[in-house]
Amino acid sequence: MNLERPFEMNSPLWPILATVRQPARYIGQEWGSNPGKRGKTTSGIRVCLAFPDVYEVGMSFLGFQILYALGNAQEDTILERAYCPWLDMEASLRASALPLATVESQTPLNRFDAVGFTLQYELTATNILTMLDLGGIPLRSEDRGENDPLVLAGGPGALAPEPLAPFFDFFCLGDGEELFPQVLHVISDTRGLPRDQRLSCLGEIPGVYVPQLSSCEFSGTGVKIRSKQTLPIRKRFVQDMDSVFVPSSLVVPNTGIIHDRIPVEVFRGCTRGCRFCQAGMIYRPLRERSPERVVEIARGLLEKTGWEEIGLVSLSSCDYTGLSRVLEALSGQLGEKGVKLSLPSLRMDAFSVELAAQLETVRKGGLTFAPEAGSQRLRDVINKGIDEANIRMTLESMSDHGWDRVKLYFMVGLPTETDTDLQGIVEISKEAFRILRKRHRRAEVSVSVNGFIPKPHTPFQWEAQLPFLETEARCKWLKRQLANPKISLNYHDPRQGFLEAVLARGDRRLAEVIERAWRNGCRFDGWTETFHFDTWMEAFDSEGLDPAFFANRRRERDEEFPWDHIDTGVSRSFLWRERENAFRERITPDCRTGNCQGCGFTATDCPRLMEEKGP
Secondary structure (H helix, E strand, C coil), X not given: CCCCCCCCCCCCCHHHHCCCCCHHHHCCCCECCCXXXXXXXXXXXXXXXXXXXXXXXXXXXXXHHHHHHHHHCCCCEEEEEEECXXXXXXXXXXXXCCCCECCCCCCEHHHCCEEEEECCCHHHHHHHHHHHHHCCCXXXXXXXXXXXXXXXXXXXXXXXXXXXXXXXXXXXXXXXXXHHHHHHHHHHHCCCCCHHXXXXXXXXXXXXXXXXXXXXXXXXXXXXXXXXXXXXXXXXXXXXXXXXXXXXXXXXXXCCCCCCCEEEECEECCCCCCCCCHHHHHCCCCEECCHHHXXXXXXXXXXXXCCCEEEXXXXXXXXXXXXXXXXXXXXXXXXXXXXXXXXXXXXXXXXXXXXXXXXXXXXXXXXEEEEEXXXXXXXXXXXXXXCHHHHXXXXXXXXXXXXXXXXXXXXXXXXXXXXXXXXXXXXXXXXXXXXXXXXXXXXXXXXXXXXXXXXXXXXXXXXXXXXXXXXXXXXXXXXXXXXXXXXXEEECCHHHHHHHHHHHHCCCCHHHHHHHHHHCXXXXXXXXXXXXXXXXXXXXXXXXXXXXXXXCCCCCCCCCCCCCCEECCCCHHHHHHHHHHXXXXXXXXXXXXXXXXXXXXXXXXXXXXXXXXXX
């Protein structure tokens, strides 16, 4: 049966769709999608972009949309997409002996020249294996033959790749706009060569890591990576956000997705320096897009897509220096068309509330802020950069502007946390309710708590995670203290947080655990309804590995990490210095408003230093 055609009524998937949840996930043919073979030569290469979660999650990631458009803009290259099928669809595909195929042309994954995954979240590891297996591709790189696709990965997870290394032929480190076209070119040019030669050629591209060219040596608590490649391998990044590729249109989903709007990136990177935040470290240096370019992109995408909301996205959009000019240029025009303009990330200060009030796009759902810690001392430890006055002023300002609901994000288990810090979470939550209740009878406060996860490439990469039972006990204590029907508290499952820490900080030995857990039925481990903690623990036990070794152990200063062969541009010495500042409860100023903090980027890398240096 020929599956290589756009979705049709006589597709073998058609009878299955009536039996699964949200069948629109699987039919493709969205506005703006690549029409498969039509209009493109078949003499070039075909690449499948694979997202290891369901459609509505994958379609919400801007990076996935950028790579899709960028790849299809290349000469003689066709990119299509595949998403991880939900459990019911996986079962139906297996029962019908049908392969996982792309949404554009229903082509099975194993018929592509390459399959590229994005690694956004550690708990999608088993979904990667599901997609490879359903797609007819051997799970491990060493088992693939000359006719199998090259399997690659990018995204933040590629910067700590070792737990997944045996499953991938190579990893792309850093910004895809900078690296992806080169990778596609080499894949095309090396067709017909033996697989190992192709991987060697790919390994010559700056920013590409080929695990098959390396080996691991384990001694005591550390691990040493040796490779035929020159180590460390440095990530690639774009320097000019105005000239970098931007899609002229986006794929418009044919069902609701998590972030259902036009995402327009205003800057990339963050220098606020929160010490727990991996994104704030690995996406440096900070690079802004000019207000004129932001406005141009927003207007163009609105015309091409018809979405009713535009989100100005970044790690901290309120810090964008061109924000007022963008709002001035867009607000009136968009308002006339009934299009909302939103800021997905709000800083906890009165300025952010004023902006939200000006936009008037989030009144129905309230506002969301992240104090992160309950005391000023602990906020200084994590370098959060807000104080009690900021918190109180923000809450009073939002109440004055008419909001009666607020959501507050906190973490428990942060380094040096005490009972006093936990009590502070209770006090802030109650104070928020008191402030809102003064003006609003229907005032509500929603508190969301997550356990601290020490991530690679951060100042807290040396720290231990609390045992999950202790994290759970602290969360339950907070819930008891906030026994008010108008103050709700929810917390992320500490067992999932524990597994996330293990996979984030693990080494290549974890591949055996991941595969065993998958073979024993683990899928969608980031979803509460499908998470099977006991199955994971049985997999660790079967492989003779203690997960606490990876998650609950404090590292020595000179321990060799499984990610030391990856260079994000932020130096290890800077991260250690920031760790020391944390334990001294010392704030490190944002280098945008103060002096350079010496994070590792030089005057040839960092736009701000380049500006200071001059021509």
